[in-house]
Amino acid sequence: MIAVFDGTFGNLALIPGGDCDRWEPELVWLHGISDGLFALAYWAIAIALVYFVRQRRDLPYPWLFRLVGAFIVACGLTHGMEIWTLWHPTYGVSGWLKAVTAILALAIAGALIPVIPQALNLPSRRELEASNTRFRNLVANIPGAVFRYLLHPDRSDEVTDSKQAEIARQHSENRLQLALEASGEGLWDWNIETGQVYLNDRYQEMLGYAPGELVIDLEGWEELVHPDDRPWVVERLTAHLSDRSIQYGFDYRVRCKSGEWKWVTNYGKVVATDEDGNPLRMIGIHIDISDRKATEAALAESQQRYQDLVENSPDIIERFDLQLRHLYVSPVLTEITGIETEVFLGKTCRDLGMDEAMINTWEPAAARLLATGERQVIEFSTPTLKGERSFEMAIAPEWSEDGTVQSILCISRDITERKVVEQALKTQRDFNQLIAEITSRFVNLSPEHLDIEIERTLRLIAEMTQIDTSYLFRFNEDDRTISMTHEWCQPHCPRQIASAQKIPLTSFPWSIAKLKQREIVYVANLADMPPEAEIDQMGLQKFNLAAVLSVPLVGRSGVVGIIGFASFNQSLIWNEEMIRLLNVLAQTIANAQQQAEDEQQLAISEERLRLALS
Structure with a gap:
């Protein structure tokens, strides 16, 4: 055993890898840098996988991701060892690292064989969306007779109907629960008579609670609604309870256990009433739309920044249609011409009686752009309210989805001072x-x-x-x-x-x-x-x-x-x-x-x- 160990880990008569390359600097650096980059890339991938698994607690087969992560770390170590053996001939350690890596690879291959059929049975995104649609249809079509029976179970003249209604109700609710669980959305079920509100596990997890931890009634639910949203949300609920033709679907903010506010989409419907039409039960779902709202907010902020940039830019920004009519002009053009923005829209420069020399420069450049699709740059001088000014205009095509020019964007910069210099x-x-x-x-x-x-x-x-x-x-x-x-x-x-x-x-x-x-x-x-x-x-x-x-x-x-x-x-x-x-x-x-x-x-x-x- 000692002999095996010595033969494996010792340096007997072994030479460093650099000697094999005759210590040529180009070869040594090539091997060293390549193996170093391999190691860094493997470890970065492993860190990303660990972070992903920790963030997605609901991820199926997390152990498989961890096993893959261990394999990738081992791959990185083998490349790190390759750098070490350039100067130190510990090839035994290098070999054992490769053996561990091979074992991990075989373990992953063996684990994948039984997992793949199970993974193929997981519902796809399209299937989940279809389940969600079926749920909404189920909520909209739950028969009112079922709930009328539930209110009057002791009427002897409807014993047969009541049994059928009970069976129908049970089947309907089973289908409803199955559809909701498959959709992965949060379910709420409000017993209007008692005031109690049932929340499924997904609803509670969405807000950061453990299953069964959040027990609320109507008043408790109202406390979860953002103060700015509460008045109109309660108003919408009251309106739907009074008139079922009014849709109960909207976006609002609810408080999580951590105290942060989460955006959700709420769909609901009264599914049971008494003989006088008074609501007895209401069912609905919550869908987490925080990512969508964050994207919308980022988009709105980006659009606002773009608008602010355009409106406050010292450059003149114009957009023209293919007939060279104005579609948009920035405020700077009004400042230097005295022509109001509304007057520009729908008119060409000739229609507006602008400087002939400028027009004779601009129109041929626009024609070249429309003919070639290539960006044009022109210079011209024109009278303004600030005197004769020189401009450099960049003319760029704006493309449609079918690859044709749909409009022309022009940005003109005042270069009078530059021309003077x-x-x-x-x-x-x-x-x-x-x-x-x-x-x-x-x-x-x-x-x-x-x-x-x-x-x-x-x-x-x-x-x-x-x-x-x-x-x-x-x-x-x-x-x-x-x-x-x-x-x-x-x-x-x-x-x-x-x-x-x-x-x-x-x-x-x-x-x-x-x-x-x-x-x-x-x-x-x-x-x-x-x-x-x-x-x-x-x-x-x-x-x-x-x-x-x-x-x-x-x-x-x-x-x-x-x-x-x-x-x-x-x-x-x-x-x-x-x-x-x-x-x-x-x-x-x-x-x-x-x-x-x-x-x-x-x-x-x-x-x-x-x-x-x-």
Whole structure:
């Protein structure tokens, strides 16, 4: 025996599994991870089975589920052992685990043979529903003569009928009880004369009581009804007792033993009356509908959240039929158009007289969707109560059960700010390229071409930035006045170069002081100028300017002039990067002018020298 044990559990001359794989990392990890995942999966399944069996106390053959669970745990252990033997050659333990697993597998196979015929005899869900239907029919058709006999059993002239009635009653109640037990629903039987209420085991279990634990009368039953439901439930009961044509079937809440409230469906019917039609007995069933009510509540909550999301979404949400008529519009569309929701419904965008450019973009996209079934995305701009706005619209098909498009869902997002940013980035990129191109043209520029290039520069910058006028001033030799030397204007703007000669510097003291200090003067709006710039403000108004940007031209001797950009009717918006590039451009022009002046002085000096030598 000891030898067998040693041969089984010992490590004599055995090598770990990893040696068989030559300790190749890829193979070791492959086996280890695979067996680990197998083990985790088996144990997770076993835990789920245990939880299921514990929750479903009424589950048939629970021992079989536990046996299967033990088998699955053993399977997981064998895979865990495979990981262990990669490093430790305890193959005996591994073999015994596999043997236990095999025994469990054989036990399950043997247990299934007698269980399968019994399981096949269990009623199916459809059979239970059929039994429930038969019960309702039985309740509705219990003969009244049976109960009239029960009230008057001592009438000698009806002895034969009474025996037949007794037999019929007994058969009816037996069928009723059988149908109820088969249906698995809770039965209640109310003796109206005594007030006692019979509850079957399933009824009591439904509320968390042990069989026979819950003994109540009518008053006790009322105490079980939720306070909010009690008034109308009692009212329905009273109404049915008075008039049997009024159906006694509804959903309400009852208190469980634990104190929680459970939703049930209640069906009932008066099945016995006296000769005067007064009710003597009433029978009914309770069906636990807590899961259904929870599902309905979750669905209602989900629908409400969806509705809240749609109603409060900043996006425009629309639904159209196949003729492009509105079926639904979110409140945002009313906010931006001023058209009430009811006006949209049943009308197309053309019927509503909406923007033609938008319609000419939307209709072809909708036609493509209907033809291909593929989602479309379009962009368009349209007038709104908030001004011209840009939108991105996603157009998606809504499919019917037969696979055809039944409606069109559109979600439009306001992308005006995004478009503004995109345009600003494009303008900045184009402006950078323009400045780079202009600057390169001033390198080694001959003096005779300088004025033409400056005028070209003023035009290109003004056209790109869409300002009204651009110009260049030079300080005169007296250093007391300034004169415009170059100017470019939009076609609709007046030229002012003739009147802008020898302007006294005292007309713009605040601006000139800053420019002399090599500072850029940026007045986005004339009305926003500081109080100390009052004189400058009046001087600019004489030229009908509304906004101005002035950049100093710095030469060898200091500030020699100004390059400026102005608007006659609206404010100017320049970002810091554009102003920085304009400053670079101003310095480039100043250097080109300085070079031209140097070359001119050099030419004059050479001419004087030539004349002196001749």
